[in-house]
Amino acid sequence: MYEHVVTQWIIILILALITIPATKNMKVVPRGLQNAWEAIVQWALDFFGGALTEDVAKKWAPLLATFFLFILTSNYLGLLPGAGTISGFVPPTADWNITVTLALIVFFAVHIAGVAENGGLGYLKHFVSPNPAFLPLNLLEEIAHPLSLTIRLFGNIFGHEMIVGFLVLLAPFFIPMPLVALGVLTGLIQALVFTILAASYIASATGEGH
């Protein structure tokens, strides 16, 4: 009943087991695990910070990189042997409670970023730009963005689990294999798209969207 929560703890454990040895006794010239982890983190910061300006990117890049690594690990946990919605442990992003939590974090991060960069009144002014007739559209976008983030992530991962589960019941050993390979691609793309959209929403709230 609580498989999603326990699997999230497993994800925290996995990420901590990779990060803590990589950042212990850090040297100026990196070797080994620190080198690999620096490459991953540098790629993530460049890729997601490309949409934001320099100082905003420095402030919000840790959150975006955490989103990417968490969602990537969670999607890939569903491809290991022993996982599945029908019997076995479940990737947490296959439950829409967890994806709505991630989308709510993005929602609050957007508003906090906008107020921190532009001040309260400047941020409210961006709701009525370029024209006050845009106000209902902007308000509707504020609701539609987190909703579409949840449903996109949940639908992709849960749908993949459901289809692979049915195929495993129908035709056991070889038929689900192409779909599991597709799941590798889909997991990466969904993690990427969630984070790119979060970065783009933060960019438009801090005034870079023009």
Added chain:
Amino acid sequence: MLAKGLCAIGACFAVSIGALGGGIGMGIGGKGAFESIARQPEVAGDVRTLLFIVLAFIETLTIYGLLIAFMLFGKIGAI
């Protein structure tokens, strides 16, 4: 019994028509991406990133249809 049948037919149409529109849209997007990369190979990295983002947007609408189908499918047993 009629309600169960209608739920099943509704689920089928939800997935099919959602996937139809999504497939056509993704084909048009991919066509634009191929042509722009063929015209100017230096922008391949940027176009590839933008293509993935656009495909994920279009796929969201297809996933909405799939989720409605799942919900209807679950309702069949409850009726």
